Amino acid sequence: MAGQNPTKGYRTFVLLLLTLVYGFNFIDRQIVGILAPFIQADLGLTNTQLGLLIGLAFAAFYTIMGIPIAIIADKYNRVNLLAISLAVWSGFTALTGFAQNFMHIALARVGVGIGEAGGSPPSHSMISDFYPKEERAGALGVYSLGIPLGIMSAYLITAWIVGADPTDVNWRQVFIILGVTGIALAILVRLIVREPKRGATEVTGGEEVEKIPFGQALGTLLTIPSWWWMCFGIAFASFAAYAFSGFQTKFLLQLEPGQNLQRTLLWIGLINGVFYVAGTFFGAKLVDKMAKKNIRAYGFIPALSIILALPLGIASFWVDSVNMHLLIAAPFQILIGVYLGPSFAIAQTLAPVHIRAMSTALFFFILNMIALGGGPTMAGILIDVFKDAHGSLDATRIAMSIVCGAFVLAIISYLMVCKTLPKDWDDAEARNSQTADT
Numbered sequence: 001m002a003g004q005n006p007t008k009g010y011r012t013f014v015l016l017l018l019t020l021v022y023g024f025n026f027i028d029r030q031i032v033g034i035l036a037p038f039i040q041a042d043l044g045l046t047n048t049q050l051g052l053l054i055g056l057a058f059a060a061f062y063t064i065m066g067i068p069i070a071i072i073a074d075k076y077n078r079v080n081l082l083a084i085s086l087a088v089w090s091g092f093t094a095l096t097g098f099a100q101n102f103m104h105i106a107l108a109r110v111g112v113g114i115g116e117a118g119g120s121p122p123s124h125s126m127i128s129d130f131y132p133k134e135e136r137a138g139a140l141g142v143y144s145l146g147i148p149l150g151i152m153s154a155y156l157i158t159a160w161i162v163g164a165d166p167t168d169v170n171w172r173q174v175f176i177i178l179g180v181t182g183i184a185l186a187i188l189v190r191l192i193v194r195e196p197k198r199g200a201t202e203v204t205g206g207e208e209v210e211k212i213p214f215g216q217a218l219g220t221l222l223t224i225p226s227w228w229w230m231c232f233g234i235a236f237a238s239f240a241a242y243a244f245s246g247f248q249t250k251f252l253l254q255l256e257p258g259q260n261l262q263r264t265l266l267w268i269g270l271i272n273g274v275f276y277v278a279g280t281f282f283g284a285k286l287v288d289k290m291a292k293k294n295i296r297a298y299g300f301i302p303a304l305s306i307i308l309a310l311p312l313g314i315a316s317f318w319v320d321s322v323n324m325h326l327l328i329a330a331p332f333q334i335l336i337g338v339y340l341g342p343s344f345a346i347a348q349t350l351a352p353v354h355i356r357a358m359s360t361a362l363f364f365f366i367l368n369m370i371a372l373g374g375g376p377t378m379a380g381i382l383i384d385v386f387k388d389a390h391g392s393l394d395a396t397r398i399a400m401s402i403v404c405g406a407f408v409l410a411i412i413s414y415l416m417v418c419k420t421l422p423k424d425w426d427d428a429e430a431r432n433s434q435t436a437d438t
Contacts, residue, residue, distance in 0.1 A: 006196065011130040014193055015142055018123045021086055021189060022146025023153060024182050025119045028093045028112055029058070030154040031178065033246040033376070034265070035171040037253055039105070042171070047387070049102055051380020054246040057106045059373030062113035063365040070121040070361030074354060078122035083190035085118025087183050094179025097172035117361075124360040128348045129196040133429075136349055137291070137298075141284020141341025148276030148337060151245065155269030159262045169261075198354065220352055220431070221359055226417050226424040227350045230298070231366045233413035234343040237306050238371035239378075239406040240313060241336050246376035247383070247396060254393045256322050264322055271330050279305070279334035284341025295425050298346055299417025302339035306414070309335035310407040317400045339414070346421075350428045379403050 006014070032039065033054050040050050073081055092111030099105035123143065131139040161174050221227060252264055283301065290297035309332055316328040344360075351359030382399035383392070390398060 006130060006194075014130065015127060015139060017189065017193065018082075018127065019143050019146045019149070021082065021119065021185065022123065022143060023150035024086065024090070024178075024185060025116050026147050026150025027154045027157070027178060028089060028116070028182070029372075030151045030245060031093075031158065031174060032058075032096075032109070034154055034158050034249050035169070035174060036246070037250050038169040038171045040250075043099070043101055043105065045102055047380040047383045048377075049380075051246070051377040051383075053102075053105060053109055055242070055376035055378075055380075056373045058109045058113040059368045060113070061110045062117050062372070063368045065114045065117035066121060066361035066364050067358075069118045070358040073118075073122040073125055073361075074356070074358055077195050078126050079190065079193045079195050081118050082122045082193075083186045085115050085122075086189060087115075087186035089113075089115025089119070090179045090182025090186065091115075092179070093182060094176050097175035097179070120364060121358070121360040124344065124348055125198075125356040126193075126196050128356050129198055133345075133349045134292075135288070137284050137288045137341050137345035140344040140348065141281055141288075144280050144284070144337075144340035144344060145277055147340065148272045148280055148333070151276065152269045152273030155265045155272065159265035159269065218355055218358065221350070221355060221362070224350050224424050224428075225420040226299075226346060227359075227363075229413050229416040229420060230343050230346040231363050232370075233299075233302060233410050233417065234339055235367045235370040235410075236406045236413060237302075237336065237339055237410035238367060239375040239410075240404045241375070242371050243375035243379040243400065243403040244313060244316075247379055247400070251317065251393075251396045251400075252322050252325060254396065255320075255325065259322055267326050268329075271326060271333055275330045276333040276337045279337025280340050281337075283338030284345075286338075287342045287345075295422050296418040298342045298421055299414045299419075302342055303411050303414035303418070305335045305338035306407050306410050310404060310411075313404045313407065314401050317397045339410075346417075350424055352431060375403060375406070 036050050036054065039045065039053075040047075045053075069081065069085070089112045092108050092115060095111070096105060096108040099108055124140065127139050127143055128136060157178070158174055161170070161177070248268065249265075252259070253261070283305065287297050287301050290301065294300075312328055312332040312335070316325050316332060319325050319328065344363075347359050347363040348356055379399050382402060383395045386395035386398050389395075
């Protein structure tokens with residue numbers, strides 16, 4: 001029941017369930033990139049059209065719809081909103097399997113984007129009401145495991161369904177199965193999760209956190225420097241990461257045309273499931289621990305991880321074998337998982353309590369317009385630009401090397417967090433601990 005104090009076991013169970021939902025979010029998002037070569041061949045798409053499907057066609061509606069959905073999440077029942085959103089995006093995922101041309105699949109991706117816009121804002125808001133700020137990076141780090149676990153599951157499910165023969169892949173079947181499963185999960189969420197009390201982890205002495213007007217709270221949020229720098233940090237880092245995952249399968253099939261597709265997909269899935277998960281989980285825990293001594297760890301640790309990831313990301317596309325690519329991809333996945341938990345935690349901790357869903361929606365608006373909308377789209381355009389002069393394989397290598405330059409902007413952004421966060425953290429702590437006179 002809303003308003004009751006949850007037990008530790010219950011809040012852990014809900015966190016894991018929300019993580020599973022987030023995983024489905026990324027399964028539906030990742031599957032287009034995995035099946036890209038087969039969708040492209042079946043529907044006769046260009047690399048630019050493929051990049052639009054993976055990136056901008058999805059991201060534009062995902063980010064734009066996130067704003068009104070967040071307003072609803074900050075005012076009404078977040079559990080209902082999450083369950084409905086999951087059912088919507090799963091339904092459009094199933095419809096993707098019936099697409100006959102670029103317009104059909106683009107419209108289906110738009111529907112998936114609209115549905116997925118209602119996933120993270122209510123989830124982040126509820127998690128912040130279950131976990132105090134000292135545990136929030138860790139909790140949101142666990143929630144962020146939905147990204148690597150979702151990506152891993154997408155590869156493993158695809159490998160199981162398509163088999164070893166890359167010439168006979170029923171990509172439509174994959175979308176239909178995933179869509180139906182997601183609708184079943186939506187029903188489970190609605191039946192199990194209870195709406196938590198808003199601001200529950202910020203109250204003192206049983207009193208309510210003061211509810212300031214929406215416009216005033218939003219104005220406060222948008223004047224916090226660390227919120228912006230953290231947002232740009234994760235956006236530019238994810239710009240390269242989304243492009244990487246969007247064209248990885250296509251690159252590897254070109255690198256070794258006669259490879260065992262099922263084996264390759266299994267290995268990519270396991271690398272995401274082990275190494276990306278490890279980076280996401282232990283990165284969040286490390287920041288939680290180090291931030292107790294120095295709050296600048298929220299910026300320094302992500303910056304360091306991306307400095308190390310930059311050369312690995314480029315090198316992975318200039319190797320001569322699939323095995324070498326996978327060998328480099330493993331430490332790369334560890335490093336790009338580190339920044340997720342700290343970034344999402346700051347988006348929640350610095351926000352006024354009653355607009356936390358809006359904070360996540362705005363955070364995701366900037367993140368996904370830059371990263372999801374820009375990364376794969378830019379990679380696809382660059383591949384088409386370079387392929388006539390260099391061939392498709394080397395064009396992909398050049399395009400991905402250019403795209404990895406976004407890591408430099410991410411590093412700068414996270415280092416700026418180190419400079420601005422101490423003051424912004426203190427201001428947020430004072431603001432969110434204020435109580436109304438009762």
